[in-house]
Amino acid sequence: MVARTRFDADPCPVARSVNAIGDWWSLLIVRDAFDGSRRFGEFQRSLGIAKNILAARLRALEEAGVLRSAPAPDGGSRREYLLTDKGRALFPVIVALRQWGEEQCFTPGEDHSRLLDRRTGRPLRRVQLHAADGRPVEPEDTVVEKVRAAEGAGQGTAAEAGGAG
Amino acid sequence: MVARTRFDADPCPVARSVNAIGDWWSLLIVRDAFDGSRRFGEFQRSLGIAKNILAARLRALEEAGVLRSAPAPDGGSRREYLLTDKGRALFPVIVALRQWGEEQCFTPGEDHSRLLDRRTGRPLRRVQLHAADGRPVEPEDTVVEKVRAAEGAGQGTAAEAGGAG
């Protein structure tokens, strides 16, 4: 078996997410969808992606429940691609990735697109992680409670050193 | 030119991030690093990844500044792989992805690993996005301020409908 390893059944939600989204192209498609892209051509121009690849990704995202397609309201036979609730729930992921990129992947003077609160025109607040009681949480403050391999309502869990999952 | 499209120079931080991380394997390596994995073999067992792939990804993550490698303290000639500050800054990304996976990628009864606050043993609070003034922000409340193509301190910007960037 040479197929790329899949994580459909992985007990780690991070792996599941990664598996559901599919690949990086898909995430950028989702980003564009948040930016208002709906039509095939919009995605294609924005991404500079080959049409066959784009078609495949759109289909995969639809199957994953991240996008849904509907007849476009322009009367033609075209379709438009819209985020589902599941897709919309990816917003914090995109924003977290965006903030990381802004802080870590640009040289100081370098220009980049920014996500702004449209009421105030100011950037969003940095994403912060909080415990249930509201305290800020750092990676070291966390443990991953692992699930033993397997079937049905498998019980055994074990806590391991500070982690993300 | 057939090489996979790269985003080294893309003005969108999401694209830059995606480009820097490299691929999904890399993100799972980072996840494992947060979980305490340091050694080649730990990553390999945890991920079930081929050794050559793992070696390539570790090297790429090192070049990207996400990991650094140092001689392992066991005296041997082995190395260990540690998160840099840049890598540690990915924590919110991993957690956001994890929360999305928990909520969207598991059937109700299905078991999965969980990330817990080690003080209280309780899961972290759901990631929330806030405006600069502290108000919660939904995707519709945002606009992407785009940067025109190009050079140096390019000026022109334009706001587009609600988005993630």
Add this chain to the structure above:
DNA sequence: CCGTATCCATTCCGATACTG
């Protein structure tokens, strides 16, 4: 135990041509 090097099937993805 920690990697590197090689091999090879599969997949990816860009380009192009074609259809409605």
Add this chain to the structure above:
DNA sequence: CAGTATCGGAATGGATACGG
């Protein structure tokens, strides 16, 4: 415009064999 079909080069990634 919105796709589908096909092609071909490149990269992916698993398996294995091999050195430190």
